[in-house]
Every structure is written in structure tokens, then in C-alpha cells.
Amino acid sequence: MKPISKIAENIAPSSTLALDAQAKALAETGKPVLSFCAGEPDFPTPRAVKDAAIRAIEENKTKYTPSAGILTLREAICTRLFEDTGVSYKPNQIVVASGAKHSIFIALQAIVNPGDEVALPAPYWVTYAEAVRQAGGTPVFVQTREEDNFLISAKALEAAITAKTKALILNNPSNPTGMMYSEPQLREIADIAQKHDLYVLSDEIYYRLTYGKVPFVSFAALSQDAYDRTITINGVSKSYAMTGWRIGYSASSPKLAAIQSNYLSHSTSAPSTVSQWAAAAALSLPEVQAESEQMREEFLKRRDFAVARVNTINGLSCKTPDGAFYIMINITRQLGRTLGGRKIATADDFCAALLDTALVAAVPGTAFGIDGYVRFSYAAAMDDIEQGLSRIEKFLS
Ligand SMILES: Cc1ncc(COP(=O)(O)O)c(C=O)c1O
Numbered sequence: 001m002k003p004i005s006k007i008a009e010n011i012a013p014s015s016t017l018a019l020d021a022q023a024k025a026l027a028e029t030g031k032p033v034l035s036f037c038a039g040e041p042d043f044p045t046p047r048a049v050k051d052a053a054i055r056a057i058e059e060n061k062t063k064y065t066p067s068a069g070i071l072t073l074r075e076a077i078c079t080r081l082f083e084d085t086g087v088s089y090k091p092n093q094i095v096v097a098s099g100a101k102h103s104i105f106i107a108l109q110a111i112v113n114p115g116d117e118v119a120l121p122a123p124y125w126v127t128y129a130e131a132v133r134q135a136g137g138t139p140v141f142v143q144t145r146e147e148d149n150f151l152i153s154a155k156a157l158e159a160a161i162t163a164k165t166k167a168l169i170l171n172n173p174s175n176p177t178g179m180m181y182s183e184p185q186l187r188e189i190a191d192i193a194q195k196h197d198l199y200v201l202s203d204e205i206y207y208r209l210t211y212g213k214v215p216f217v218s219f220a221a222l223s224q225d226a227y228d229r230t231i232t233i234n235g236v237s238k239s240y241a242m243t244g245w246r247i248g249y250s251a252s253s254p255k256l257a258a259i260q261s262n263y264l265s266h267s268t269s270a271p272s273t274v275s276q277w278a279a280a281a282a283l284s285l286p287e288v289q290a291e292s293e294q295m296r297e298e299f300l301k302r303r304d305f306a307v308a309r310v311n312t313i314n315g316l317s318c319k320t321p322d323g324a325f326y327i328m329i330n331i332t333r334q335l336g337r338t339l340g341g342r343k344i345a346t347a348d349d350f351c352a353a354l355l356d357t358a359l360v361a362a363v364p365g366t367a368f369g370i371d372g373y374v375r376f377s378y379a380a381a382m383d384d385i386e387q388g389l390s391r392i393e394k395f396l397s
Contacts, residue, residue: 178321
């Protein structure tokens with residue numbers, strides 16, 4: 001047989017989804033596994049959203065839609081973005097896709113040519129590097145340090161830029177670190193983007209899940225220049241507990257939006273019609289905003305508990321993240337030890353031993369381009385977080 005596509009062959013499977021699946025498979029054998037791998041809220045989708053979807057089905061809103069999404073949803077997105085971030089878009093700048101992951105894929109297809117480089121702060125969300133490669137581009141990692149809250153500086157970014165650099169991917173608040181850029185930090189990055197004429201893919205999917213210390217600023221809000229060069233990525237998965245509905249979106253210039261819409265029209269045609277109506281309800285109903293806020297408050301309680309508890313465990317530490325629902329646990333003091341009968345040389349070894357011995361699943365930092373750390377998702381019930389961290393403490397002792 002002739003060789004298959006080189007691009008496809010080189011795509012790595014999603015390690016976070018794979019680990020979660022491994023933990024679920026173990027749980028199915030009857031083992032009391034606690035998984036802190038997945039990036040999804042443990043809350044149910046709000047009742048009013050489910051009702052809107054049921055109504056859409058009853059009203060036979062079950063046909064094809066425009067490829068960029070129904071107008072009602074694109075209007076709801078514009079209103080929500082304006083109310084929450086102050087950035088003004090028109091519906092012809094919004095393209096709805098089957099999840100923010102899909103929006104990122106489409107956006108990169110729209111701007112990357114084979115051979116282009118895309119700057120990516122590390123640690124990074126696993127999908128970015130693969131989505132850049134799927135577009136024929138090369139991810140160029142800009143390494144960050146815990147001392148700098150895992151945030152890139154303008155200087156480090158500029159050092160990574162070459163004549164081939166086409167774009168920068170920013171994730172604010174960040175998965176996997178939960179850290180956020182302040183407005184002055186964003187302004188310095190925007191200056192570099194302008195100087196080197198870079199597109200900025202600003203993934204802001206966790207923007208409603210922030211905990212106060214660093215106010216959230218949308219990249220496109222910084223200046224007219226930033227607005228023009230930014231493709232903002234967002235979606236309903238995280239803030240409205242709607243991961244399975246698969247609705248994400250991008251907001252960009254009308255020209256870029258049209259290109260993304262064309263691309264969609266020949267792939268999925270458009271996201272599921274019923275999910276689009278559900279997302280329109282999620283973004284526009286006041287009671288759903290209130291419910292989303294209650295989820296944020298619950299995440300905040302869990303974050304505070306988890307951060308304090310991790311820092312009481314001998315040999316572990318973590319910083320306090322400003323948003324999302326992840327903490328990066330520093331395990332560097334465990335490297336070189338033998339735990340659960342296994343020599344721990346990397347975060348992968350640590351996570352494998354932790355799952356085998358303590359039945360606790362968490363994602364090694366290596367999946368995000370950094371060793372010596374483990375990503376712990378606190379999008380889990382408080383009892384599970386308490387029990388999971390106690391098991392980790394016991395595992396280490
Ligand atoms: C940073 C980031 N962007 C995008 C996504 C994808 O979200 P969606 O479920 O809308 O595809 C995730 C999900 O884990 C994420 O963490």
C-alpha cells in the first residue's frame with residue numbers, strides 16, 4: 001500500500017483524553033479510581049439550556065443551518081462578549097464550530113501555510129501543537145518558569161520570533177496552569193505582535209472562571225491593532241457545563257470569519273442545530289448566567305481547598321492559579337525516588353505509579369511540554385478532591 005498522509009501519521013493522540021479513558025477503564029473493573037484528568041465541569045448542564053434544546057427538537061429546528069451558525073446564536077455571542085469583555089463584534093465576525101477545539105483547528109487552517117511557525121508558550125494545552133501541525137505549520141515553544149507564574153515575557157516571545165513566524169497562540173486563563181496575564185503583560189505582548197505583524201489566536205474559553213486577583217482582559221480589547229489581528233476563541237463547554245454539546249466559536253475580522261465559514265461549509269457544514277439553540281439559550285438567559293456564576297463560586301472554594309492542601313503535603317507544592325480549574329503541582333522533589341515499586345525519573349513515571357498504587361489519575365506535565373509537574377483538575381466533587389489529595393499524601397509517605 002502507498003504511504004498514508006505524513007501530517008496525519010505524525011499526529012499524537014490526545015494524552016489527556018487517553019489518560020482519562022485509562023482511569024475510566026480501571027474504574028469499570030470495579031477499582032475505586034479517582035480521576036483528576038479531565039477538563040470538564042462536573043455540574044449538569046443548566047435546566048433552562050436543556051429545556052431550550054428540547055423545545056428546539058419539538059419545534060423541528062432540526063435542519064441544516066448556515067455554516068457559520070444560526071443568526072440567533074451569533075447575535076447572542078456578540079451580546080455576551082460585549083457585556084463580559086467590552087469587545088464589540090457583529091454577527092458576520094462570528095463563526096460557530098463543533099467545540100472550541102474545532103474552532104482552533106479551523107482558525108489555524110485559515111492562517112497557517114506549510115512552513116509557517118507558530119509561537120506557543122509552554123506549558124501549553126495539548127491540542128495547540130497538534131492543530132498547528134495539522135495545518136502544516138511548526139509549533140515553536142516559548143518555555144516559561146514557575147517563578148514567572150508560567151507566563152511568557154515579551155522578551156522571551158521576541159527571542160522565539162523568526163521571519164517564518166506567522167502567529168502566536170495565547171491561552172488566558174491558561175490550561176494547564178490556571179495562570180492569567182495582567183493587562184500590562186498583555187500590552188507588551190500586543191506590541192511585539194504588532195512589531196512582527198503576527199496573528200494572535202487568543203483562546204479565552206476560561207474567561208468566566210476567574211477568581212479575582214488578576215482581572216480578565218480580552219486580547220482584542222487592548223487596541224484597534226490588537227482587535228484587527230486577533231482571532232478570539234471561546235465556547236460554552238467550560239462556563240456553562242456543556243462539554244458534550246460541542247459548541248465553540250471564533251470572533252475575528254469579517255474576512256477571516258468568511259474564510260473559516262467556507263472551510264466549515266465543506267467539513268461539518270455546521271455544528272448540530274439543536275446544540276446551537278441550546279448554546280443561544282446558555283449565552284442569553286439571565287438565570288443561566290447566575291448558574292454559571294454559582295459554578296465559578298464552587299470552583300473557587302475547591303481551588304482554595306486544593307491549593308492549601310497540596311502545600312501541606314511534604315515534598316509537593318503549587319502556586320495559586322487565578323482562573324480555570326487546574327493546578328500545577330510541583331513534584332520535582334519526588335524525582336529520583338522509588339514510589340509504588342517504580343523508579344520516578346519523570347512526571348510520567350510519577351503519574352503511572354500514582355494510578356497503579358493509589359488509584360489516582362492526574363496528567364503529567366510532559367503532556368503539556370514541561371516535566372517535574374502534574375496537572376490536577378479540581379473540576380471534581382469536593383469529597384473526591386479531599387480523598388484524592390489524602391491518597392497522594394499517603395502514596396508519598
Ligand atoms: C484551553 C482550551 N481550549 C479549548 C478547549 C476545548 O473546548 P471544547 O470542549 O469547546 O472543544 C479546551 C478543553 O479542554 C481547553 O482547555
